[in-house]
């Protein structure tokens with residue numbers, strides 16, 4: 001599968017040897033190959049366009065981490081985008097409804113509908129211990145109803161007795177009725193296929209759907225289907241309304257473009273994949289596995305992931321060293337803001353902290369949100385190199401220019417500068433204290449300066465460390481060392497120190513101390529009790 005893409009990318013990517021960040025030219029060349037290979041793999045043109053565009057946006061300017069070749073970086077970005085386009089991990093059939101839960105199978109003739117009906121019925125019976133009834137609504141193909149009956153006998157699953165001459169819609173009603181009477185938990189309707197999509201087929205599917213009210217309507221599609229996959233998926237989704245996809249023949253040597261296309265055009269999850277003719281040849285869909293298969297470059301992906309982790313740690317260490325030396329300019333602040341966005345912004349960071357959910361609203365109310373990060377970054381990016389390293393030169397006219405450049409106001413810039421000054425002051429105080437101040441000092445630095453600045457003032461109940469006497473600061477540190485922080489909602493004392501990238505405590509504005517393993521968010525109240533716990 002996708003051997004071509006692997007070969008093509010391999011050769012073009014080996015040619016990229018630049019350093020620093022990916023240039024537009026590097027990315028263009030690689031993407032030309034990605035585009036060509038995806039089209040050859042029968043991914044629809046429309047889907048390829050969108051895909052390539054998204055990769056381009058992510059790739060141009062992406063930082064190339066040390067020890068990684070630019071080409072490998074592109075592979076990683078393409079891989080991640082493939083995973084995202086292919087959809088969520090482990091979504092499976094939803095049977096959460098009143099019994100009998102109706103599952104309707106739709107698809108073209110020969111897509112593997114009947115076989116998949118048997119496979120799903122067996123899976124539900126074996127794994128969930130449910131009683132299943134299968135019914136064939138295929139009155140088109142003479143042997144279809146007989147085929148399902150045999151599958152039922154083979155798997156020991158009930159099938160609806162065949163009544164010659166009955167219409168598909170009537171069979172559907174009878175199946176639901178029979179399932180109710182027979183105490184079945186699930187009834188699976190195997191509908192008729194056609195060689196291609198036509199109006200009578202869609203009409204019939206819509207009527208069956210209206211009559212049987214399925215909880216799940218699964219489109220069964222052959223993974224070997226080419227460009228037509230998009231039309232099939234779109235038509236079924238528009239006319240019948242599908243809830244998920246099942247791709248059959250994933251064991252074949254097809255290039256799998258259909259998976260990408262169908263998922264992209266319908267937005268519906270791929271719930272299961274067929275990997276053989278036997279009744280147990282049905283698997284859950286793992287987008288990462290498929291993306292690895294598509295690219296055939298799983299080793300590169302993990303290499304890049306590992307390297308990126310190391311580089312984050314190195315950066316964090318360098319930052320910690322600068323802080324120790326009392327240096328913290330606007331470049332450093334921008335780095336911190338970037339790191340935070342990388343971690344998924346405020347939501348992402350809060351999501352990583354147990355029990356922090358409640359705080360998010362309070363923080364948002366204090367103007368401490370993802371938009372604030374973006375705004376602050378924009379401000380710093382609108383400054384010259386000199387200004388970033390020497391914020392003192394920022395007087396009225398420069399501020400005006402920066403405000404225009406970043407779409408903000410002078411007041412926003414002042415707020416940012418105030419935040420930076422507070423942070424830098426504490427860093428300086430910390431630097432003088434050397435090792436003794438250590439992690440706790442850094443925590444205070446991050447917290448006090450960051451929160452105060454971002455919220456436009458210190459949060460209530462929290463002394464401003466930048467205005468504190470060094471002795472007071474030390475006393476406070478001791479108190480924190482004993483667990484619990486006065487007037488401050490402590491996060492659970494046992495915050496793992498292992499946030500991605502190994503942030504040094506207090507190195508993130510407003511987020512001080514998470515990395516240090518004793519974080520406390522000041523003035524937020526939510527975790528007060530937990531914060532008092534002795535560690």
Ligand SMILES: Nc1nc2c(ncn2[C@@H]2O[C@H](COP(=O)(O)OP(=O)(O)OP(=O)(O)O)[C@@H](O)[C@H]2O)c(=O)[nH]1
Pocket residue numbers: 107108109110111112113114115116138141144192193194247248249250251252273274275276277281
């Ligand atoms: N290799 C492989 N073969 C499969 C898979 N799923 C189905 N098949 C085979 O594909 C053929 C067609 O499958 P059916 O289940 O009869 O197809 P259908 O969609 O029900 O066809 P109609 O009833 O005519 O609409 C059979 O020979 C199946 O064994 C799969 O995941 N892998």
